Amino acid sequence: MFAELRARIAEVVGGNELRDREALLVLSHDGLSVKFLDEKAGEDFFSFAALEDLGFLPPLQWDGPNFTMRFSRDRILILSIGDNPLIYDREKFEAFIHRIFFELLNGVPVLLREAREPWKTAHLKVIGPGKLLIVGEEGEPVLSFSSVTEAKPGEDAVWRLEFYLPSGVRRFEVKIRDRRIRLFVLRYLQRFSQASWGYLVELSREFPQLERELRVPELEPVEREVLGALIAGVDPLDVPGVLRLDVVTVEKTYDSLIRKGLLRIRGIRKIVEPTPLAKKIKWEGDEE
Numbered sequence: 001m002f003a004e005l006r007a008r009i010a011e012v013v014g015g016n017e018l019r020d021r022e023a024l025l026v027l028s029h030d031g032l033s034v035k036f037l038d039e040k041a042g043e044d045f046f047s048f049a050a051l052e053d054l055g056f057l058p059p060l061q062w063d064g065p066n067f068t069m070r071f072s073r074d075r076i077l078i079l080s081i082g083d084n085p086l087i088y089d090r091e092k093f094e095a096f097i098h099r100i101f102f103e104l105l106n107g108v109p110v111l112l113r114e115a116r117e118p119w120k121t122a123h124l125k126v127i128g129p130g131k132l133l134i135v136g137e138e139g140e141p142v143l144s145f146s147s148v149t150e151a152k153p154g155e156d157a158v159w160r161l162e163f164y165l166p167s168g169v170r171r172f173e174v175k176i177r178d179r180r181i182r183l184f185v186l187r188y189l190q191r192f193s194q195a196s197w198g199y200l201v202e203l204s205r206e207f208p209q210l211e212r213e214l215r216v217p218e219l220e221p222v223e224r225e226v227l228g229a230l231i232a233g234v235d236p237l238d239v240p241g242v243l244r245l246d247v248v249t250v251e252k253t254y255d256s257l258i259r260k261g262l263l264r265i266r267g268i269r270k271i272v273e274p275t276p277l278a279k280k281i282k283w284e285g286d287e288e
Contacts, residue, residue: 111175130193151199
């Protein structure tokens, strides 16, 4: 099944930014086809076999909604959308990103067991944004990642997961042999399942970049003040007046919080919203 999206695309090779270009993206199970729509035209293809990571913070400051992908030979692709709502659609962009994860994860075989029983073959199943299941050989749901309350990594690529039922605690062990797939599962939950953030840090230890993104960064006083106002529900355009700060200072603070992964852009530039990591700061309180 193919999916298409009109978007902006930039490729970063060896730390050098290439020009942002308009393109038609066509997604298949094998990878991402790119047909450039500017005056230079041309086509390119990015194979999922060469994909190493995705959904991480862009290496360069980026103003709008974006999605990053890193391929072998240090090729970094940044997908984004422009400001013109007649050409670009934020909902379609997010749906396309979700479809990328669907192609990468849906149907992938894993091993599963409960209470030291023998290992059984199971499969990953993506049924909607943030809804990632493990299903049995007959397709019956066995475990939902959004229901997991605690998780710890074990030896030999094993994740120990537990969740609560009225009848008590159930504990499973899941083995995903492919390191890339383990990373892709965590990246999927990071982007689409805020409920999973409580245990993702534990499972991310083998991926230093992801672990850093999931941990709360240090904040300057003005960053904490601005972020606190946004979490409390203050409109981003009203923050300067509410906090009695000049607009330039607030916009620079937004830029800094975006780089730290605590804000993301919603719609036009400077209309921002807190990320799940920012809400985790509030949950933990002001004490380190």
